[in-house]
Amino acid sequence: MQQTSPSQETQNLLARLSQRPGVQSTLILSRDTGAIVRSSGLVTAEDISEEGAAAVPTNGTYVNGTSDEVKTKGTRNAEEVARLVYDFVKSAGNMIEELNGENDESKLLRVRTKKNELVVVPDAKFLLVVIHSTPPA
Amino acid sequence: MSSVQALKDELLAKKARLAELKRQNELKRKEVSNRQSISDPAQLAQASPLRGRSTNLGGDDLDDLVARLVDRPSSTAPGTPKSGKRSSGADETQSRAGAESTPQPARTYQDASTDTQTLSFAESTTVYEIPVETKPEYISYSKGVQTEPRRSPSPGEIGEQHGAELDGTERRRRRNLSQREVELEEEQIRQKLRAEVEEELRALQLHEHTADDKQRFPVRALAPEELNAVTNSNDFLDFVDRSSKVIERALDEEYDLLADYALQSRALDDDADDYAGHRRGRRIKEVASFDLADSMGRKRMLSSIDFSPKFPELLCTAYTKSQQSPHSPPGLLNVWNMHLKGRPEYSLHATSDLLSCLFHPYHPSLILGGTYSGQLCLWDTRTRHQRTGEPVQKTPLTGGRTGHAHPIYSLAVVGTQNASSVISVSTDGVVCAWSPDMLTQPQEYLELKSPNPSAYKTDDVAPTCISFPASDPTYFLAGTEQGAIMPVHRYDRAGAKAGVDARCQYRSHEAPVMGVDFHPARGKIDLGDMFLSCGLDWSVKVWRAQPPSSTSAATIFGQSEAVTPLLSIPREDAVYDARWSPTKPSIFGCVDGAGKLDIYDINASSEIPVASARPSHQEKDLYALRSLNKMAWEKNQGRNVAVGGLDGVATVFEVGPELGGVESKGDAWVGVRKWVARQGKMTTAGTV
Numbered sequence: 001m002q003q004t005s006p007s008q009e010t011q012n013l014l015a016r017l018s019q020r021p022g023v024q025s026t027l028i029l030s031r032d033t034g035a036i037v038r039s040s041g042l043v044t045a046e047d048i049s050e051e052g053a054a055a056v057p058t059n060g061t062y063v064n065g066t067s068d069e070v071k072t073k074g075t076r077n078a079e080e081v082a083r084l085v086y087d088f089v090k091s092a093g094n095m096i097e098e099l100n101g102e103n104d105e106s107k108l109l110r111v112r113t114k115k116n117e118l119v120v121v122p123d124a125k126f127l128l129v130v131i132h133s134t135p136p137a
Numbered sequence: 138m139s140s141v142q143a144l145k146d147e148l149l150a151k152k153a154r155l156a157e158l159k160r161q162n163e164l165k166r167k168e169v170s171n172r173q174s175i176s177d178p179a180q181l182a183q184a185s186p187l188r189g190r191s192t193n194l195g196g197d198d199l200d201d202l203v204a205r206l207v208d209r210p211s212s213t214a215p216g217t218p219k220s221g222k223r224s225s226g227a228d229e230t231q232s233r234a235g236a237e238s239t240p241q242p243a244r245t246y247q248d249a250s251t252d253t254q255t256l257s258f259a260e261s262t263t264v265y266e267i268p269v270e271t272k273p274e275y276i277s278y279s280k281g282v283q284t285e286p287r288r289s290p291s292p293g294e295i296g297e298q299h300g301a302e303l304d305g306t307e308r309r310r311r312r313n314l315s316q317r318e319v320e321l322e323e324e325q326i327r328q329k330l331r332a333e334v335e336e337e338l339r340a341l342q343l344h345e346h347t348a349d350d351k352q353r354f355p356v357r358a359l360a361p362e363e364l365n366a367v368t369n370s371n372d373f374l375d376f377v378d379r380s381s382k383v384i385e386r387a388l389d390e391e392y393d394l395l396a397d398y399a400l401q402s403r404a405l406d407d408d409a410d411d412y413a414g415h416r417r418g419r420r421i422k423e424v425a426s427f428d429l430a431d432s433m434g435r436k437r438m439l440s441s442i443d444f445s446p447k448f449p450e451l452l453c454t455a456y457t458k459s460q461q462s463p464h465s466p467p468g469l470l471n472v473w474n475m476h477l478k479g480r481p482e483y484s485l486h487a488t489s490d491l492l493s494c495l496f497h498p499y500h501p502s503l504i505l506g507g508t509y510s511g512q513l514c515l516w517d518t519r520t521r522h523q524r525t526g527e528p529v530q531k532t533p534l535t536g537g538r539t540g541h542a543h544p545i546y547s548l549a550v551v552g553t554q555n556a557s558s559v560i561s562v563s564t565d566g567v568v569c570a571w572s573p574d575m576l577t578q579p580q581e582y583l584e585l586k587s588p589n590p591s592a593y594k595t596d597d598v599a600p601t602c603i604s605f606p607a608s609d610p611t612y613f614l615a616g617t618e619q620g621a622i623m624p625v626h627r628y629d630r631a632g633a634k635a636g637v638d639a640r641c642q643y644r645s646h647e648a649p650v651m652g653v654d655f656h657p658a659r660g661k662i663d664l665g666d667m668f669l670s671c672g673l674d675w676s677v678k679v680w681r682a683q684p685p686s687s688t689s690a691a692t693i694f695g696q697s698e699a700v701t702p703l704l705s706i707p708r709e710d711a712v713y714d715a716r717w718s719p720t721k722p723s724i725f726g727c728v729d730g731a732g733k734l735d736i737y738d739i740n741a742s743s744e745i746p747v748a749s750a751r752p753s754h755q756e757k758d759l760y761a762l763r764s765l766n767k768m769a770w771e772k773n774q775g776r777n778v779a780v781g782g783l784d785g786v787a788t789v790f791e792v793g794p795e796l797g798g799v800e801s802k803g804d805a806w807v808g809v810r811k812w813v814a815r816q817g818k819m820t821t822a823g824t825v
Binding site: 037 | 359364368369372374379380381383384385387388395432
């Protein structure tokens with residue numbers, strides 16, 4: 001590795017993930033509160049407040065700036081997605097708890113819709129969400 | 138509902154008071170917050186309003202806390218006793234309940250202002266226990282105010298749920314009963330009221346709670362510095378490392394789970410290369426290609442490649458130092474996953490160029506690497522923080538008999554599940570055996586010397602590659618830079634000392650031998666004495682090894698027996714590696730300097746390869762470094778072949794069922810045996 005700081009490396013990993021073909025948006029939430037830690041391809045509150053007049057949704061909040069590739073992405077509101085996903089993960093957790101008992105937990109959630117697929121990796125402290133388009137099936 | 142309205146009013150008043158308090162505490166808090174450090178950022182992110190707060194809170198949290206206390210559901214009840222006019226009994230009881238709960242939040246703020254360091258006041262007001270614990274006070278207070286509303290009842294302001302109570306008071310007034318009865322009735326009413334109020338409060342709380350969830354999700358946005366702390370925490374980095382891998386694997390999955398074959402006819406691309414029926418079993422298809430990312434340093438050469446014995450989708454590749462980025466670690470070892478394209482599963486480092494790598498066959502999480510400096514490194518993929526990529530164990534570089542001081546080009550693990558040792562051979566002829574548990578000192582140390590120095594002027598032996606037969610861990614073949622292949626005994630034995638066996642040598646290569654490989658022989662007929670060699674003299678040779686214990690006449694005269702190869706295949710370029718298929722007895726592959734992978738089947742043809750392929754990325758670049766250094770078969774199924782070379786790209790091919798896979802025709806083994814016998818006769822006839 002180049003002499004990169006670990007956070008830089010993480011940055012790169014996330015940038016890589018969000019720039020994969022087909023990936024529409026990524027989102028990292030805190031597991032307990034659902035606070036948004038990181039997002040890309042989503043309209044965040046900052047975007048709205050900063051350039052509400054311009055009404056151009058930027059492509060994420062990465063520091064290294066992927067905003068130049070402003071596309072049709074970012075049509076969803078980050079908070080909205082965060083809330084929905086958070087509730088979904090919570091209810092999935094409840095289901096698993098009732099199904100398998102207290103000692104089990106969800107490790108991976110994939111939801112395939114007609115339009116796209118949602119992949120959620122819940123972890124002890126955070127959860128990572130990726131929404132990507134799938135070939136029409 | 139009037140009661141709700143009143144509650145809201147009281148709430149506003151309360152808010153104002155709290156705001157006042159807050160302002161007063163502002164200065165103090167500010168300097169305190171400066172001193173306070175954020176010790177666990179992840180916890181910060183998790184902090185929720187209903188959760189106990191730990192002592193290490195930032196200044197923002199305090200603000201936040203105040204804000205939350207102000208409009209948290211449980212504090213809707215608090216109100217001041219002196220607030221406004223009272224119009225009905227219901228309202229009064231509410232304000233009463235509020236009055237009783239008032240002291241508690243107030244005290245909380247006292248705490249906050251006096252002792253901000255330990256904010257352990259989080260167990261704040263709960264509505265239910267208050268009326269219970271202050272019951273006597275409740276009664277006396279209610280009596281005082283109960284007289285007021287009787288004079289000025291305003292039914293419009295009273296909710297429907299208080300209708301019953303109101304009826305009671307009116308009836309009582311009309312009947313003009315005695316004082317005792319009045320008191321009794323009052324008591325009844327009071328109880329009824331209390332029940333109602335409690336119920337109402339509960340409903341209100343429930344309602345506000347659900348409303349809260351919707352309106353204020355996430356509970357709070359993280360402040361920039363909190364966000365920073367969170368994203369720099371180890372937990373977060375680990376999480377991203379782990380979860381992004383999972384996601385990428387999920388996205389890399391090529392098969393569409395929802396494919397509906399009834400719906401539409403799919404393109405039959407599988408048949409595209411199936412132009413002739415008999416070719417199908419021998420096809421070679423490129424399935425994966427792993428290139429180095431810029432961050433790992435470009436312009437590295439791939440020096441070694443190995444498949445994991447336990448997980449067939451994993452392969453490790455070792456690289457020399459980067460010519461482009463001198464600051465990156467010189468030695469790099471990547472573990473790639475066939476299901477995770479584009480980035481390694483693990484990336485491990487060494488302080489010197491890595492020349493050889495090997496998965497430990499009995500401990501799937503251990504990876505061995507030999508470096509140019511003569512260090513043997515051991516990595517463990519179980520270590521939690523692989524982000525540094527440091528080996529968990531390294532051999533010393535002190536020289537003497539404690540290890541190698543020359544490049545280690547060849548590694549092997551021999552033994553069984555319970556007792557295995559790592560054999561490393563460096564180019565100065567030193568053979569060391571190590572226990573994977575302790576690399577500080579070799580278990581065995583052996584220096585190879587040429588038995589007949591006259592041939593080379595010195596007695597130095599420079600092994601470039603070794604191979605152990607499947608059946609005997611005490612004896613191996615070493616290909617040398619001089620072109621000879623020497624049998625080496627690890628231990629003293631009857632009639633021979635440890636070291637190079639003087640009795641026979643396999644000399645046919647005219648240039649350094651680059652690869653030696655014993656037949657894996659896992660079939661019904663033992664072909665374990667066959668081995669393969671390749672060298673820089675543009676040839677691949679198949680040999681039959683002499684039994685290590687045979688005593689022939691040659692030993693008596695002190696001359697080495699000349700052994701000729703069963704087969705010598707001339708090639709058009711230097712051959713850098715040659716390997717038997719782990720499952721098919723007659724199949725072997727080799728890679729050469731022209732960048733070609735060739736698969737031979739000695740049952741089919743001993744002259745031309747049955748299949749060959751090139752990594753596809755080379756076709757794009759006319760002047761690319763084509764040469765392939767190493768190849769490896771997948772060890773259990775033998776279906777995949779990985780190759781890699783000077784450009785540092787590892788390419789994995791999938792071979793057809795005739796070349797790979799476990800099921801083999803029974804006559805393949807017999808065929809090879811017959812072929813060996815035939816070739817043996819021919820070569821002896823040729824030499825005589």
